[in-house]
Amino acid sequence: MSALKPQREIGWATWASVIIAALFVWSLMAIQFAPADMIQVPGQVARVLSFFYPADMAYGWDKVLPAIVESIQIAWVGTLVAAVLSLPLALFGASTLFPKLAHGVKFISATTRAFPEILLAIYFVPIVGLGPFAGALAIGISSVGMLTKLGAEVIESIDFGPIEAVEASGGSRIAALRYAVLPQVLPEIVAHWLFRFELNIRASAVLGVVGAGGVGGVLLNTLRYRHFDKAAAVLVLTIIVVLAIDMISGEIRRKIINS
Amino acid sequence: MSAVLPKKPAKNWPLILGAGGFLLLMTIWSGTGIGFSLSELVCNIASGSRLLQESWPPDFGFLPRLVGPFMETVNIAIIGTVVGGMLSIPIAVLAARNLTTGKIVWFADRNFMNILRTLPDLFWAMLFATAVGFGPVAGALALSVFTVAVISKLWSESLESIDMGLPEAVRAVGGSWLEMIRYGAIPQALQTYVSYALYAFELNVRASMVLGLVGAGGIGMILESQRANFEYERVTMIILFVLVAVLIIEQFSSYIRNKLA
Structure with a gap:
């Protein structure tokens, strides 16, 4: 019977698993995660979670x-x-x-994409002061890279017929951009903007940690002073609002792409 | 001449005006809400340039002290990816419409996944830092949850698009549900799983750099202490270091992902 079994060979998956397991064990030892923690940690998390109920919704609506x-x-x-x-x-x-230009633009946008927005906020806070304005600038600058890349990809995939048509009838380069390129790419680009908006809601939620406004600072303070019922209100309201915005924005994106 | 021109397509004015008006109102409301002002920005560029002068040149003497915390950051990212990657397998399978064990399980799992996705990485870090204390363990736990949120949703979608012939064949020869998943479904989507796991690892490396801002270990802890002391030439050093490290790890990871694809 066993002769019928296919021969197993040691493939890349096995080697990869061994390497990953070794890295994993090394990491656990490096951060000094003791086996005893395995038992302790779930208990600690459960204990703190139990303080979250009931949520202080009066604080939720007010603050x-x-x-x-x-x-x-x-x-x-x-x-x-x-x-x-x-x-x-x-x-x-x-x-x-x-x-000629495309290469340089793409390189810059790739570099700025690697930058977490919260690090940008660290620089904007001293420039424009503590508060949401610094956060908005950080979010804005850090989103440029990704939107540029996605937008460029959309533009690269267009049909050149309309451009040639505009130029053949004597239109300038600018006219070709306005009447042949923009109408083709705008729906998809707007959809990318909306998607980025969904991501930015989550990003802006954490900016409060460095004093750049928003709900992150509230969560940090409630947890610091161990007001768990108030922290619970932050979590509940954040989840509800983000889910709602994701649903609305996703629906609009589907409508734009399909029309 | 004008008779030859084709008729312009009719425009849906109510929709255009409605959408445009909504965008405008939303922008005015948001702009005033956060105190957006170009004049403030222009006026403060002067103080900004003073800050930039203070933050340049970066303090290269600080570099040796960054290596240890950076390794901790990588360790946190590895643990988060491995733990989260393993946890997301059952969660993704049960959230795939074609493989799940039942309607109720599917519905509950799907909503669980969506709720996990609403909270940003640093929120998890703050919660775990409160629960288990400041340090890398909190960061590793936070990234585990974050990884589940990233991988399970993406992978459940690729599981839904597999060829159902194989899983049905396993069932037909008397295989159990687990055997169907193990031998019929997962091998078909294994490559996408690896590629999503690597993608999650890239996100985790980037996230683990800032986890320390809320006390969850790694290089962010040093960043937070130097920032609080306005040691901006050190802040710049840390950020440059982080930027280079993230770019190298991303290049490496996307090289492997491209090879797999």
Whole structure:
């Protein structure tokens, strides 16, 4: 019977598993995770979680909701700043339109994408002061890279027929951009903007940690003073608002792409 | 001449005006809400340039002290990816419509996944730092949860698009549900799983750099202490270091991902 079994060979998956297991064990030892912690940690988490109930919703409506609204506003302004900056950059980054410029633009956008927005906020806070304005600038600048890259990819995939048509009938380069390129790419680019808005809501929620406004600072303070019922209100309201915005924004994105 | 021109397509004015008005109102409301002002930005560029002068050149003498915390950051990212990657396998399978064990399980798992996805990485870090104390263990736990949120949703979608012939064949020869998943479903989606896991690792490396801002270990802890003391030439050093490290790890990871694809 056993002769019928296919011969197993030691493939890349086995080697990869061994390497990953070794890295994992090394990491556990490096952060001094003792086997005893395995038993202790779930208990600690459960104990703290039990303090979260019931949530202090009065605090939620008074203090948390305005902070969440501020996070939404930060994300909106940040996304808008990024959208305005990235649209021309995306045009220059499209290798089919500007073969020489595209390389440089793409390199810069790749570098800025590696930057977590919270690190940018660390620089903007001293410049424009503590508060949501610094957060919006950080979100805006850090979103430019990704929107430029996605926008350039959309523009690279367009149909060149309309451009040739505009130029054949005597239109300038600018006219070709306005009447042949933009109408083709705008729906998809707007969909990317909305998607980035969804990501930026989450990003702006944590900016409060470095004093750049929004709901993150509220959560940090409630946890620091161990007001777990108030922290629970932050979590509940954040989850509800983010889910709602994701649903609405996702629906609009589907409508734009399908129309 | 004008008779030859084709008729312009009719525009849906109510929709355009409605959407445009909504965008404008939203922008004005947000802009005033956060105190957006170009003049403030322009006026403060002067103080900003003073800050930039203070933060340049970076303090290279500080570099040796960054290596240890950076390794801790990588360790946190590895643990988070491995633990989260393993946990997300059952969660993704049960959230795949074609493989799940039942409607109720599917519905509960799907919503659980969506709720996990709403909270940003640093929120998890703050929660775990409160629960188990400041340090890398909190960071590793936070990234585990974050990894589950990233991988399970993406992978459940690729599991839904597999060829169901294989799993049905396993069932037909008397295999159990687990055997169907193990031999019929997972091998088909293994490559996408690896690629999502690497993607999660990239996100985790980037996230683990800032976990320390809320006390969850890694290089962010040093960043937070130097920032609080306005040692901006050191802050710049840390951020440059982080940037280079993230870019190298991303290049490496996307090289492997491209090879797999």
